[in-house]
Amino acid sequence: xxxxxxxxxxxxxxSYGLLFAFGQLRDFFRKxxxxxxxxxxxLKGYAPICLGLEDFYTRRLYLRIQDCFSRPIASAPDAxxxxxxxxxxxxxxTLHRTSNTTKCLNLGxxxxxxxxxADEYCTPHVIDxxxxxxxxxxxxxxDGGTTDLHTELEELVARFVGKPAAITFGMGYVTNxxxxxxxxxxxxxxxxxxxxxxSIVNGARGSGAAVRVFQHNNPLHLEEVLREQIxxxxxxxxxxxxxxxxxxxxxxxxxxxxxxxxEIIAVCxxxxxxxxxxxxxxxxxxxxTGRGVCELLGVDPADVDIMMGTFTKSFGSCGGxxxxxxxxxxxxxxxxxxxxxxxxMSPPAVQQVISAIKVILGEDGSNRVGGFLIDLVTPGAxxxxxxxxxxxxxxxELQKMGFEVLGDSDSPVMPIMLYNPAKIPAFSxxxxxxNVAVVTVAFPATPLLLARARxxxxxxxxxxxxIKGLEVISKVGDLAGIKYFPVExxxxxxxxxxxxx
Amino acid sequence: MASAVMNMTTAALDWVTxxxxxxxxxxxxxxxxxxxxxxVEVLLVAVILFQLTRKSYKPPKKPLTEKExxxxxxxxxxxxxxxxxxxxxxxxxxxxxxxxxxxxVIDGKEVVNFASANYLGLLGNEKIADxxxxxxxxxxxxxxxxxxFYGTIDVHLDCETRIAKFMGTPDSILYSYGISTIFSVIPAxxxxxxxxxxxxxxxxxxxxxxxxxxxxxxxxxxxxxxxxESTLEKLTHExxxxxxxxxxxxxxxxxxxxxxxxxxxxxxxxxxxxRFRVILDESHSFGVLGNSGRGLAEYYGVPIExxxxxxxxxxxALATDGGFCTGSVRVVDHQRLSSSxxxxxxxxxxxxxxxxxxxxxxxxDNPSVLTQLRSNIALLWKGLADILGxxxxxxxxxxxxxxxLKKSTGSSKSDLELLNIITDRVLKEDSVFIVSxxxxxxxxxxxxxxxxxxxxxxxxESDIHKVCDxxxxxxxxxxx
Numbered sequence: 008x009x010x011x012x013x014x015x016x017x018x019x020x021x022s023y024g025l026l027f028a029f030g031q032l033r034d035f036f037r038k039x040x041x042x043x044x045x046x047x048x049x050l051k052g053y054a055p056i057c058l059g060l061e062d063f064y065t066r067r068l069y070l071r072i073q074d075c076f077s078r079p080i081a082s083a084p085d086a087x088x089x090x091x092x093x094x095x096x097x098x099x100x101t102l103h104r105t106s107n108t109t110k111c112l113n114l115g116x117x118x119x120x121x122x123x124x125a126d127e128y129c130t131p132h133v134i135d136x137x138x139x140x141x142x143x144x145x146x147x148x149x150d151g152g153t154t155d156l157h158t159e160l161e162e163l164v165a166r167f168v169g170k171p172a173a174i175t176f177g178m179g180y181v182t183n184x185x186x187x188x189x190x191x192x193x194x195x196x197x198x199x200x201x202x203x204x205x206s207i208v209n210g211a212r213g214s215g216a217a218v219r220v221f222q223h224n225n226p227l228h229l230e231e232v233l234r235e236q237i238x239x240x241x242x243x244x245x246x247x248x249x250x251x252x253x254x255x256x257x258x259x260x261x262x263x264x265x266x267x268x269x270e271i272i273a274v275c276x277x278x279x280x281x282x283x284x285x286x287x288x289x290x291x292x293x294x295x296t297g298r299g300v301c302e303l304l305g306v307d308p309a310d311v312d313i314m315m316g317t318f319t320k321s322f323g324s325c326g327g328x329x330x331x332x333x334x335x336x337x338x339x340x341x342x343x344x345x346x347x348x349x350x351x352m353s354p355p356a357v358q359q360v361i362s363a364i365k366v367i368l369g370e371d372g373s374n375r376v377g378g379f380l381i382d383l384v385t386p387g388a389x390x391x392x393x394x395x396x397x398x399x400x401x402x403x404e405l406q407k408m409g410f411e412v413l414g415d416s417d418s419p420v421m422p423i424m425l426y427n428p429a430k431i432p433a434f435s436x437x438x439x440x441x442n443v444a445v446v447t448v449a450f451p452a453t454p455l456l457l458a459r460a461r462x463x464x465x466x467x468x469x470x471x472x473x474i475k476g477l478e479v480i481s482k483v484g485d486l487a488g489i490k491y492f493p494v495e496x497x498x499x500x501x502x503x504x505x506x507x508x
Numbered sequence: 509m510a511s512a513v514m515n516m517t518t519a520a521l522d523w524v525t526x527x528x529x530x531x532x533x534x535x536x537x538x539x540x541x542x543x544x545x546x547x548v549e550v551l552l553v554a555v556i557l558f559q560l561t562r563k564s565y566k567p568p569k570k571p572l573t574e575k576e577x578x579x580x581x582x583x584x585x586x587x588x589x590x591x592x593x594x595x596x597x598x599x600x601x602x603x604x605x606x607x608x609x610x611x612x613v614i615d616g617k618e619v620v621n622f623a624s625a626n627y628l629g630l631l632g633n634e635k636i637a638d639x640x641x642x643x644x645x646x647x648x649x650x651x652x653x654x655x656x657f658y659g660t661i662d663v664h665l666d667c668e669t670r671i672a673k674f675m676g677t678p679d680s681i682l683y684s685y686g687i688s689t690i691f692s693v694i695p696a697x698x699x700x701x702x703x704x705x706x707x708x709x710x711x712x713x714x715x716x717x718x719x720x721x722x723x724x725x726x727x728x729x730x731x732x733x734x735x736x737e738s739t740l741e742k743l744t745h746e747x748x749x750x751x752x753x754x755x756x757x758x759x760x761x762x763x764x765x766x767x768x769x770x771x772x773x774x775x776x777x778x779x780x781x782x783r784f785r786v787i788l789d790e791s792h793s794f795g796v797l798g799n800s801g802r803g804l805a806e807y808y809g810v811p812i813e814x815x816x817x818x819x820x821x822x823x824x825a826l827a828t829d830g831g832f833c834t835g836s837v838r839v840v841d842h843q844r845l846s847s848s849x850x851x852x853x854x855x856x857x858x859x860x861x862x863x864x865x866x867x868x869x870x871x872x873d874n875p876s877v878l879t880q881l882r883s884n885i886a887l888l889w890k891g892l893a894d895i896l897g898x899x900x901x902x903x904x905x906x907x908x909x910x911x912x913l914k915k916s917t918g919s920s921k922s923d924l925e926l927l928n929i930i931t932d933r934v935l936k937e938d939s940v941f942i943v944s945x946x947x948x949x950x951x952x953x954x955x956x957x958x959x960x961x962x963x964x965x966x967x968x969e970s971d972i973h974k975v976c977d978x979x980x981x982x983x984x985x986x987x988x
Contacts, residue, residue: 053754053783053785054752054753054754054755056697056754056838056839056842057842062842062846065845065846069845076656076657077655077656077660077844078658078660079660079661079662079664079665080658080660080661080662081661081662082646082647083646083647083648084647084648084650084651084652084653084658084659084661085648088658090658091662104662104665113658115653115657115658116652116653116657116658116659117652117653117854118652122648122649122650123648123650123652124647124648125644125645125646125648126648129649130644130645130648133644133649134641134644134645137637137640137641137644138637139606139607140606140607140608141607141608141609141631141632141637141827142636142637142640142827142828142829142859142860142863143631143823143827143828143829143860143863144604144608144624145608145624145625145626145631145823145824145827146608146623146624146625146962148601149601149943149946150601150623150624150943151601151602151604151608151612151621151623151624151941151943152601152604152608152624153601153602153603153604154603154604154605154608155603155604155605157603158603177685177829178684178685178688178853179853179854180685180688180848180849180852180853181685181687181688184688184691184716188950189948189949189950190589190590204852205848205851205852206848206852206853209720209848212720213716213719213720233581234577234581237577237580237581237584238572238576238577238580238581247584248584248586249586249587250586250587250588250589251586278581279584279585279586280586281586281589312589313589317854318650319650319652319854320652322650323648323649323650323652324649324650324857325649325650325651325684325854325856325857334590334593335589335590337593337597337598338590338591338593338597340597340600341596341597342948342949342950343948344687344712344713344716344948344950344951345687347712347946347947347948348687348711348712348713348764348948349685349686349687349713350685350686350687350821350823350829353828353829353857353860355640355644355649355859356649356650356857359649359650444658446657446658
């Protein structure tokens with residue numbers, strides 16, 4: 008829950024108002040200058056690509072801080088990265104690359120289990136599969152794009168997640184956009200969480216079904232909405248809905264919160280609606296054996312109708328999957344557009360996921376110390392334990408320093424609230440100067456007043472890395488003034504004081 | 509009798525008059541003597557006010573009680589998530605056990621592969637494989653983030669510059685999946701209220717993009733320039749304020765659903781006459797058409813600046829994955845912030861971007877591979893000219909050779925069954941792998957179904973003779 012102090016809200020609104028006013032002033036002068044110069048004949052008769060205010064935010068606000076986003080890197084997205092330096096001659100309007108790089112601590116990539124860089128088990132297998140199958144199949148799945156790697160991956164994913172069958176695609180975004188229209192169409196109702204990801208919103212819009220939103224992570228409001236909608240039926244005709252699907256995510260990437268899955272599933276079962284769980288950030292990262300929010304919150308996978316996830320975050324590859332009952336998967340293979348018209352997943356990427364899942368499950372044939380210590384020694388179990396420890400340690404330290412950190416414990420995503428628009432570039436640039444690479448997010452990905460910096464912890468971070476990150480963030484936080492909560496005094500200092508007195 | 513009544517009425521009237529004028533209790537309120545008529549007037553006003561404050565009569569609207577809502581919820585029966593599974597839904601595609609090159613292994617047997625869009629034969633190329641391996645060892649497999657948050661790796665920027673240099677445009681932008689390119693580009697430029705004129709044979713990716721953009725979409729007859737001209741004329745003739753609305757024509761260079769090639773010179777002439785912008789999808793023509801493989805614009809000799817937006821998927825001629833979009837600087841910059849498939853999705857894996865760079869380098873150094881492809885297509889045309897029951901429906905230069913039934917059975921479902929029988933027999937009996945077109949339930953395209961053969965520069969003459977002989981034999985048996 009975000010607690011926004013009044014003074015901060017006022018100053019943030021004032022800052023945005025000032026930026027808006029200056030932007031309008033500049034636009035006014037630009038219009039005068041353009042009017043005095045003649046416009047080119049080629050573009051006469053064509054409406055401009057962006058009219059007036061449509062890209063006002065981009066031109067006047069975003070371009071000022073453009074160097075905080077899209078920073079290129081010259082190495083693998085591991086715990087330490089080489090950020091390429093850029094310079095600008097025209098006040099950030101265009102940025103040019105140099106060939107210099109700085110080594111920075113990476114607190115921004117989605118590398119939860121540390122599979123991003125070349126791994127000692129996975130990479131040899133990936134290179135072998137590249138030599139055998141080459142880097143693409145140039146064909147769609149239903150024609151000639153299914154190799155035995157793809158079928159092996161689907162069986163493995165189904166077994167890992169705990170469902171009877173699975174189907175995989177080459178991109179996570181397309182998975183949502185192409186599956187939802189197949190499952191539900193006109194005459195159906197989709198009820199989605201208010202903070203769902205853009206791919207789900209696109210898929211829901213593309214399906215033609217009616218869409219309603221319930222308050223973020225609030226099962227009581229979901230029940231209210233369900234009762235009202237089932238009783239009323241379709242708008243204007245009042246005929247009953249053909250089917251209703253509720254879409255939620257496992258971990259919400261901008262809040263770091265876990266979904267209240269047991270309560271939501273209970274509500275859905277009571278009213279006979281279908282559930283769709285998007286585990287993009289939680290599969291592989293939470294749960295004792297990495298099986299996602301279902302394992303963490305104690306929900307039986309058979310209770311969720313459709314489970315979706317991506318391979319980009321925890322498995323260090325690309326692509327997405329859907330796991331559900333055998334009949335649904337057969338139907339999807341028959342008619343899903345992403346299966347029939349899109350190039351199949353690249354075989355080395357498939358092999359990377361297979362190897363990563365085998366490492367997590369402990370089936371990679373690594374050396375094991377015998378007896379009851381078996382669980383603690385496999386590399387997969389080590390990674391899972393390390394990411395949990397790292398996340399909890401980092402979060403508790405940040406909260407002790409007085410930062411406002413969102414999210415639940417055990418979640419590897421932690422947003423730190425910034426609020427004021429000027430603090431966004433200040434935090435980002437100062438951290439980069441001290442060799443820590445962080446991600447800052449502002450409007451339109453978050454609400455206007457709630458800009459934040461988002462930290463993603465990885466199993467590849469060691470304890471020293473985290474401590475260095477904490478030092479830098481604390482120093483920069485003092486400079487930028489974002490420690491909105493009182494600092495908890497460290498225990499040994501108070502004891503020291505007591506002894507002196 | 510009458511006088512008694514008269515007396516009574518006059519007495520009553522007198523009494524009434526007295527009462528009216530009688531001062532009531534000799535009260536003086538605010539200097540006004542309270543006369544009797546004042547009381548009646550006050551009562552009258554009070555009655556009027558009372559009536560005004562009454563609510564007008566409407567039948568009462570009772571909201572549903574909790575119990576009624578409970579009953580409705582209990583009664584409601586949802587449809588199942590999927591329709592009943594039929595036999596044809598259970599069919600599985602053949603599983604490859606080696607790379608999808610001109611020859612591949614299915615079920616332990618070696619087959620000739622005409623189902624992969626590997627037009628330049630780059631699958632299995634040594635140089636490309638080496639660059640991928642260096643990339644894998646340096647960067648790992650995935651890029652672990654969207655382009656805005658440390659997912660931009662220097663190979664992405666190099667790939668964008670390389671493609672822009674090859675095409676002759678100022679800049680280009682990379683997407684992480686072929687099909688998501690077109691359905692992210694269209695909604696980024698077309699909003700509610702804009703007008704789009706599209707060919708009726710465009711593939712599902714384009715249809716989805718058109719639907720998501722919420723613009724007004726008008727379809728014209730497949731690859732028919734006269735129909736396009738009349739549609740444009742009708743649209744611009746009607747509204748005079750077409751100046752403020754953005755207008756687009758969306759076409760594919762080589763249509764996936766029929767193998768036809770769009771006549772670009774006609775389209776450019778019409779676009780300049782009626783002031784429309786052109787969005788061209790070159791997924792199957794990039795690296796195939798033109799003397800050096802630069803696509804449809806080079807083939808027709810049209811300067812590349814005249815086409816506003818070019819998109820292409822790289823999963824065909826370039827033998828990698830992903831897609832790109834290229835055009836003027838304004839077009840490309842606009843997409844970096846408003847294209848949802850670029851902003852909200854992880855970026856392309858770095859090894860695929862290196863493979864793309866190597867593939868473009870190879871194409872530029874060896875343009876002879878294009879002549880090889882063209883001679884293969886011509887050879888295939890000669891061999892398929894006399895097949896019973898099947899006719900070639902694609903353009904002579906298209907690497908997708910599209911065969912359709914000379915006499916359709918009437919429904920596309922039974923057509924497809926017949927074609928599936930042909931492809932199954934060809935695979936089992938002659939070890940040649942060909943495929944029929946499969947349509948999704950969501951696809952709005954109504955062009956006829958057929959068999960698609962993807963010709964590659966890596967096919968040898970004997971491969972082509974084999975597929976012609978096999979098709980001739982099986983078609984004669986099945987399509988009697």
